[in-house]
Amino acid sequence: MAGRSSRTAPKVAVLMGGRSAERDVSLSSGRECANALREAGYEVVEVDAGRDLAARLAAIGPDVCFNALHGRWGEDGCVQGLLEWLGIPYTHSGVLASALAMDKTRAKEVFRAAGLPVVESLIAPVAEIEARHVMAPPYVVKPNNEGSSVGVYIVHEAANAPPRLDPGMPSEAMVETYVPGRELTCAVFGDRAICVTELLTRGWYDYHAKYTPGASRHVCPADLPDDVAAACMDHALRAHRALGCRGLSRSDFRWDDTRGLAGLYILETNTQPGMTPTSLAPEQAAVGGMSFVDLCRWIVEDASCGR
Template identity: 75%
Template sequence: MSSRTTPKVAVLMGGPSREREVSLSSGRECVTALRETGYEVIEVDAGPDLAARLSEISPDVAFNALHGRWGEDGCVQGLLEWLQIPYTHSGVLASALAMDKARAKAAYQSVGLPVVESVIASTAEVQARHVMAPPYVVKPNNEGSSVGIYLVSEDANAPPKLSENMPDTVMVEAFAAGREMTVTVMGDRALAVTDILTDGW
């Protein structure tokens, strides 16, 4: 931390992921809240020059408002560690594990938490045949915020036709009916529980 009376905060937003627009929106909200609280805030649209920008800005802390790959998967966290800039949210390992759904599920299973059946398969195979009995869900293994989700119903006659933007390999997971909840955890303290609502499912 520098000797500045008012800490300088670099809010990282945007970036190259498929969740860029969501990140820009939430990043601007963070900027507004931080400025109202009295911090000196610099908005940083994260691009290939991010390391150079941060070195030039020399913030006291980086507020990570990036979403999806590169922002939540350990990549930007590793960059911030290298630059020795303190940052918000989880560290490198936790971020990388959480974004990789298969490895996250393996971690849950290792401590006895129940998870639904799933397999990793190529997009070509998923589009050629049912790789498990419907109903099931097809999703990228390493994206966030329900990006690229396909729900295959129990009475589906054919496998799903996936977007060209889908990665070469995906997770196919048995469908589990119920509500989707997300819980923020800070240290060892659970914060607010949010109910995730999606139209059309």
């Protein structure tokens, strides 16, 4: 952690909340991380990030910022740019990697260039998506720059009409080919992936399934053929490196198990994975022998500014 002051206990500002659609998730992540960092011996200040963030950080004078924000403004390069300007070391990925990963279309372009398997997709005006099938069903409609499965719609093969989208959807959205099969995810911790998790639900792994205790089941490590598990971990590492991520990231996959390894596709990479009681990266860290407190400590120690 560069730029540490002479204080015995480094002061960590945990950035949480914010203004995105994922505010509640971020508050949960932030509180969990703040408690863990206090247990690890850090001086911790919890900061609900608003428009006055720069002034509040100037008054707090932290040695490092733990970025527990999710979604736009906190995860897309905006807060990262502010912290670079202020010269405060911060956790997780830098400006460019954060911006690329949050923009699903740009991230897919990076994945393709790196030789990673992605599904076909397009960006279309919401009015057009609601007026006609812009892609042959089955397909998925989702915002191009949100996480936590916010605003995701599945249009099944038997759908007679295009979807009616929430009024809060941006003016344009991503439409991508739906991959049947199994939901997989793999976190990267710096330069290693530990295992793959399979996510089991009665329906789509949506916002409710992700953050409601008991609404989904995590099989960690997943019961997968060795080649599929190895490919997931390899793809997650390659995505992390291709985007230029640092610290912790998590990549999500769909696997059509009727097609073997050819049915595996990377969907997206999350540069600031959730750290809530139901989150996935901490579970995978535990498989590797890393407690939640140790994980939070490692994330802080990995913080930097200007790289």
